[in-house]
Structures are given as structure tokens and as C-alpha cells.
Amino acid sequence: MELYFLGTNAGVPTLQRNVTSIGLRMLDERRALWLFDCGEGTQHQILSSPLKLSKLEKIFITHLHGDHVFGLPGLLSSRAYQGGTTPLTVYGPPGTERMIKTTMELSQSHLNYDLNIVEHTGGIVFEDDSFVVEAALLEHRIDSYGYRVTEKDRPGSLDPAKLAAYGLKPGPLFGRLKRGEPILLDSGETVRPEDVLGAPKRGMVITILGDTRPCANVQPLALNADVLVHEATFMHDLADTAHEYYHSTSIEAAEAARAANVGQLIMTHFSSRYKDEEQLQPLLEEAKSIFPNTRLADEHQLIPVVHREQDSSPSD
Incomplete structure (x- = not known):
């Protein structure tokens, strides 16, 4: 499995960064691509990436703010022109179906593939023989969800x-x-x-959070995950601003990673006040002082998901 960030900016795009969308490429596991959020310009970002809409199987929407969903109608409409004719399922909070169907109806868009829309309010939103996806409500200005993707353990190798x-x-x-x-x-x-058979091969756990300020549901979603993707909209000197606007700081993201005993923290959803990588470095340094295995999300770079080192329990 590999993560691919199609947008890492908060609110509005800049010349350097697009708004939120994250690809989870699972070619070995199920020959499929999953997307988490679909901000404006996502389909254009995909054209400059190794991701293929013909492999797109599922889209998970964290919340209905525009910087997370305004790219959805365009991507759904043009997906077939990029080879995407297989069924597609969109998961999201209440209102997702109305938004999609209204846009499609008013624009007279016709899809030549089956589109399924599953609205949820948390809990298990998808499960098959290989994966289970759980969602839980976070704390944002509108209902925003985090997703925990668990790959089920696989049989060991033949001896x-x-x-x-x-x-x-x-x-x-x-x-x-x-x-x-x-x-x-x-x-x-x-x-x-x-x-x-040898011992079963432990499956991966990936947690991808929507916009949130620190809240109780972050830890169960992220507990012992191999990778946690957490917003870090501001440096910690703007903690009051982050709290007011229902966002998190880099230190708050790192504290969540440490408390949940994750393997790696990837921070994303950066305020446009941080213009370039140099201005983002202080956020990284703040987070690494709390949780060393932290990185900034880089757009257009595949990040392999690797097993975290086994540990006994989360930090206090």
C-alpha cells in the first residue's frame, strides 16, 4: 500500500499546493485505488500522477466543506473518459447523496458506470474478506469524520x-x-x-482524519496504526486561532500520534500563510520534538506504508 497526496493545503489552493485529496493505492492487495476527499482540481492532479481512475474503487469523504468535495462532481463526470467504467462507491456524511445527485441532475451529467452512495454517521462503513473501514465523528464546524482502514491479517507463507x-x-x-x-x-x-503455514502476516492499519481540533475520538481511530494522517493547519503559536476555527496545530497532531502509539505521523492541510517548504519546516520541527517519526505530506510523492515497530502500549 502507498499513500499519494494530491493536495495538502487548507481552505484554498495556492500555486504550490492544491486542496485536500489523498490517494491510497493498493495494487498488490486488491488492484485498486481509494480516494479520501476530493477537493477542487483533484482530477487535474491525478493527470500528473501515477494514479489511474480506471482503478478507482471507493471515495471516502470526511466532510462537506468545499475544499474537500468541490472536485467530486467533475471527477465523477469525467472518470469514464479515463477508463473508469467499473462500479464506484462514495462514502460520506449525511448530505453527500443530495450534493452529488443535485449537481449531476442540474448539469445533466450522465454516468456510464454504477455509482453507489453510502451515507453514514460512523461505525463500520465497509467490510469484506480483506479490509474493514471504520469511521468516527471528529470535532469541526460541521460534521467531520476520521477513517480507520484495517487490512485483515493474511495467511502465513507455506513452509x-x-x-x-x-x-x-x-x-x-x-x-x-x-x-x-x-x-x-x-x-x-x-x-x-x-x-x-507459518505465522499469519499482520495487516496494515492506516488512519486518515478529516478536519478536527483535538477530541476524544482521535485516539481510538489512530490506536496502534502504522500511519496516521493528521491535519496540522497552524504552528502552535496560533493554537488559539486553531481552536477557534476547529483545527489542530503541529504539536497537537504530534501529541495525538504519541498518545495513540502510531508508527508514523504524516501532517497535511497546511494554512496558506505558510507559502513554501521552508516556511513549513518550523511545523515539522515542532512536531518532531514531540513525535520524532513525523513527516510533512509532499504532493505528488508516493509514500509506502510500512509496519510500525511493535510496542507494548500507547504513551501516557
Whole structure:
């Protein structure tokens, strides 16, 4: 899995940064792309990226402020022209369906693929055999949600020595064991998957938060995540401003990462008062003083998701 930031600015785009949209590319896991938010200009950003709308499977909307959704009608309308004809599901807070359907109706846009819209107020919003996605309400001026994406543990690798002990050779039986099915040998002996598989491979956990100021639901969403994507709209000298406008500072993002025992913190959603990377460095330095494994989100750069080092418990 890899994260790709299509926009990292708060409120309005600048010449250096676009507004919020984050891609989660899962080519190995399900040959799919998921998007989190779709600010104005997202489809244009995708044209300059390695992401493919033909792979787009799901869009998760954190909240309905314009810098997070104004790119949605255009992307949905033109997706098919970029090879996207498979079904697409959009998840979002109440009002998402009305916004999309009203825009499509008034613009007389016609989609040649199935579009499903799922509104939610938190809880498990999606689950299949491989992934579960949970949402929880954050604290913002309108309802804003964070998402926790959990990849379910996968079976371990087949152990060649154990397979040889049963006289098993490469073939279809290997696939059945990998799928969790027991097999019956000619001798009448049953071989169970756990007899020949190594330890399960732990799945990844990625937490992506919408706009928020510090609140109680951040920690359960982020607990022991491999990666936490957290807004850091302001430096901490503007903590009062951040609180007034329902945003977070770099130090507050770092404190959340430390409390939740995450592997890596990626900060995004920067105020346009910070014009370039040089002006963003103080935010990074503030956060790293609290949580060293912090980075700034870079637009148009793939960031591999890696397992966090195992630890006993969150910090106090």
C-alpha cells in the first residue's frame, strides 16, 4: 500500500499546493485505488500522477466543506473518459447523496458506470474478506469524520519443510491450503492449513482524519496504526486561532500520534500563510520534538506504508 497526496493545503489552493485529496493505492492487495476527499482540481492532479481512475474503487469523504468535495462532481463526470467504467462507491456524511445527485441532475451529467452512495454517521462503513473501514465523528464546524482502514491479517507463507514432510509437491493443493482449506491425502490423512503455514502476516492499519481540533475520538481511530494522517493547519503559536476555527496545530497532531502509539505521523492541510517548504519546516520541527517519526505530506510523492515497530502500549 502507498499513500499519494494530491493536495495538502487548507481552505484554498495556492500555486504550490492544491486542496485536500489523498490517494491510497493498493495494487498488490486488491488492484485498486481509494480516494479520501476530493477537493477542487483533484482530477487535474491525478493527470500528473501515477494514479489511474480506471482503478478507482471507493471515495471516502470526511466532510462537506468545499475544499474537500468541490472536485467530486467533475471527477465523477469525467472518470469514464479515463477508463473508469467499473462500479464506484462514495462514502460520506449525511448530505453527500443530495450534493452529488443535485449537481449531476442540474448539469445533466450522465454516468456510464454504477455509482453507489453510502451515507453514514460512523461505525463500520465497509467490510469484506480483506479490509474493514471504520469511521468516527471528529470535532469541526460541521460534521467531520476520521477513517480507520484495517487490512485483515493474511495467511502465513507455506513452509517447504512441513510440506515435504507430508510428501506434498507444488500444485493445486498448495492453493487450497493457502485459501484456508484442509486437504485429504491419498493415505487418508487430513492436512490442515495451520499444519503447513507459518505465522499469519499482520495487516496494515492506516488512519486518515478529516478536519478536527483535538477530541476524544482521535485516539481510538489512530490506536496502534502504522500511519496516521493528521491535519496540522497552524504552528502552535496560533493554537488559539486553531481552536477557534476547529483545527489542530503541529504539536497537537504530534501529541495525538504519541498518545495513540502510531508508527508514523504524516501532517497535511497546511494554512496558506505558510507559502513554501521552508516556511513549513518550523511545523515539522515542532512536531518532531514531540513525535520524532513525523513527516510533512509532499504532493505528488508516493509514500509506502510500512509496519510500525511493535510496542507494548500507547504513551501516557
